[in-house]
Amino acid sequence: MFELKASRVGNLKNDVLSGLTVALALVPEAVAFAFVAGVEPLVGLYAAFMVGLITSVFGGRPGMISGATGAMAVVMVSLVALHGVEYLFATVVLTGILQILAGIFGLGKFIRLVPHPVMLGFVNGLAIVIFLAQLGQFKVMDDGGNLVWMQGSQLFTMAGLIALTMAIIFFLPKLTRAVPSSLVAIVVVTVLAISMDLDARNVVDYVKDMTGNPEATIAGGLPTFSIPAVPFNLETLYIIFPFALVLAAIGLIESLLTLTLIDELTNTRGRGNKECVAQGMANTASGFFGAMGGCAMIGQSMINVNSGGRGRASGITAALALLAFILFASQWIEIIPLAALVGVMFIVVIGTFEWSSFRIMRKVPKADAFVIVLVSGVTVATDLAVAVVVGVIVSALVFAWEHAKHVIVERSKNDQGSTVYQVNGPLFFGSVTHFLDQFDMDNDSDDVIVDFKNSRVADHSAIEAIDTLAERYTGRGKTLHLVHLNQECKQLLAKAGDLVEVNVIEDPNYHVATDKLA
Template identity: 75%
Template sequence: MFNLISKAPSSAKNDILSGLTVALALVPEAVAFAFVAQVDPLVGLYAAFIVGLITSIFGGRPGMISGATGALAVVMVSLVVEHGVEYLFATVLLMGILQVIAGVFKLGKFIRMVPHPVMLGFVNGLAIVIFLAQLGQFKVADSHGELQWMQGSPMYIMLGLVALTMFIIQFLPKLTTAIPSSLAAILVVTGLVIGFDLDTRSVLDYLKDMSGNVDATIAGGFPQFHIPMVPFNWETFTIIFPYALVLAAIGLIESLLTLTLIDEITETRGNSNRECIGQGAANMTCGVFGAMGGCAMIGQSMININSGGRSRLSGITAALLLLGFILFAAGLIEMIPLAALVGVMFMVVLGTFEWSSFRLMNRVPKTDAFVIVLVSGVTVITDLAIAVCVGVIVSALVFAWEHAKHIYTSNYIDDEGSKVYELHGPLFFGSVKNFADLFDVNSDPSDVIIEFKHSRVADHSAIEAIDNLAERYTKAGKKLHLRHLSQDCRDLLEKAKDLVEVNVIEDPKYKVASDKLA
């Protein structure tokens, strides 16, 4: 329905123009998230510049845009309110250190374990969040400084300009790909507003409304090196560490899921561990340059991809141009109509939302459909990290429940008169109850064999179940034989270790997930 991927070939021109488009869209976003965190707008803009530049150079996903984000801002606000902005800078510094450690220990690979329904829920939920965030642009401050919905002609003009922006973005690529359609839409709408002197809100109006300061501006100087002014002691560490841990987790989850999404769209593959290190280095830099830190931004990343940005040059260009706006061109950027930027973000929403998920609802298992809806809802209500964790946990429990029912035995009496239980299916914490119910200890003959050739012992719960079953047969005065258990399983058995029949050639070799082996 809505074309998400630019048909323009990858080139330096496309990357530079795409970077310009992203830089223009970054300004109101960075300002808005700074206000959410209750810090100065420049703290958010500096974060967008620093994080955007460093991750573009050193990160693991060319074409992905990073900066100040709402997911982090909503966590930061309570720290700022309670302890002040200096503690925020110290927290961001520690957050970066934790992210670098995650990359060094190659923890980024675990993002590949996120199930596809969780990914769909993440994308849909984030699209809804981006949409809801844009609705705030349709509010103006009244005489008491309270934000109220627009009324009358200002609302109609705003809606008309948003619709024009979306029209240009959707249909210009059918005529030419010489210039990114989003950039063209911003320039055309800005030209119309200035040329016809239309009464509509600009970036400067938004900045004044949000700050309550008629002299508000995005103009500023270079970020200054600034060691956080906090006591470097244990008490400070206990204050900032919980926040740093949560921020590091949210930042990495959002960044790595965005990386995975861009991988799928562009049919290329990023490096998740390198992205962890890049994000961490960027946030460490933010912590000592008075910025609020950040992570990947799915909205701006989609603008970049849709505008033809594919290489690191696009992200570098966006970051440097953003700094240029702050230093030299604040007045020009403040003139841009909010309607143009809202229209760009609405197209991002339409392109990001997985509309195909509606068709999938009747084709996928009900549990997968439930996970998609659950993750989308939790993303909107709480935050991304909680939503993804909830989705992964629910998916894992569903998986365990389904596979717990797949364990069964084929029973027969062999030539020696022994009863053989040929076990099939995985033996793990979810299936141990079903496993115990497969055996009739009282009615079995005096000699019993359990054949594990077609089964897999997965964890220590399974080992305990085997031990307990062996104890039941022993108490009943019956002889039990355990065949084809791996060496690590035999090492973990306590009560049944003497019942295992060892076959060096045929016995499998695998590792049981158990703390005892660590």
């Protein structure tokens, strides 16, 4: 089950070293995503540890890294603002239960229905959402207890430190990749801010403003088990269920999309349903241990794979190393300037956004370009789950519209004088009208043959169209022969059943996608 591959020392060594690298890079991102969700930084760090550990042990994709993510954090922030952090923990528990059920019922396979334009759109929309969330870090508390935009030297200092952070992250990998550039940037900016006594807000300042407690600090203990302090009634369920449903969908969509990406990079195949269950277990445990939950992280997973991490040991090492940071080095997190975290997040935004979508916009079909823009906009306006569902529906409707005229009926006559119609292409709800319009019933001979050998009867609308065709011909007193229909079609045809000619050798045996068969 663990697939540590300990017998192959080289692989285990790569996993451990890669895991340590990922753990170092996880610290600033987990804290930053906690800020996005409106909770204390330690809540994000606990999530990175718990979600990362559980999914690494039980998940369906070795080498994939999970933790607190921006996609889920942007949904959590409104819940925390309206109802408080305890309701967040209850929501995360329910989120995990929904994800476990999704895995048990085998819903992971449906990620294959997400078209590439939808993936581009959700990635771009996610990058925009993360960027907009960072703008809140440019606000400070005034004497009246209100949040106002930074001004003067404080604003210039913030902007300068952000620029320095981004420059280090961008240029350092060109010199060395021995250590994560984001961690180096945070250390350099922190040392610079302290040594020069710059007027730069740090993590503790943000926690004090967020909690309203001038004595607030960051504790560095182990996460403790506790049942969320919320009323266990229908009113609570009414509050948390919509958020839990959205979070479950977002978490599974991002996790399964990341799983697909890692599959392509490693030329292996993960188990989607098993990953759904593992993500659910991780989020359920997170809610009971005071963590914000999470899902797979595209950026950290890429770091892990590119650093040589392939097995479960890489994710386990990253999680345990992160816990060590929480227990023994949490006091160092307090002095990190907010500008450094914002700089890290801006780099994440730049790396997440698919800039190539601008270049390909004129090359792809207009419908695909529209889907990319639509999904990006819906992601920003609502959330990731709604955006992906909307994108899939629009893409499916576009596909149906484009293929509605792909069913071609060729008319000819055989040696016996019968009119023969050869049906080519899929027959489904979108093409039935065009299918019926191609028959010249008044001018056909008294004996008509319709051959479905090169056609695929896809749904119940197609079956109704065949029945309608039979009714029209019999109403004109003409004999109709339906050949090469599959067995399921023959059983479902209400009016044309007696007109079907059976050919045991040549008749197809595919199944019709219709509710009548259920």
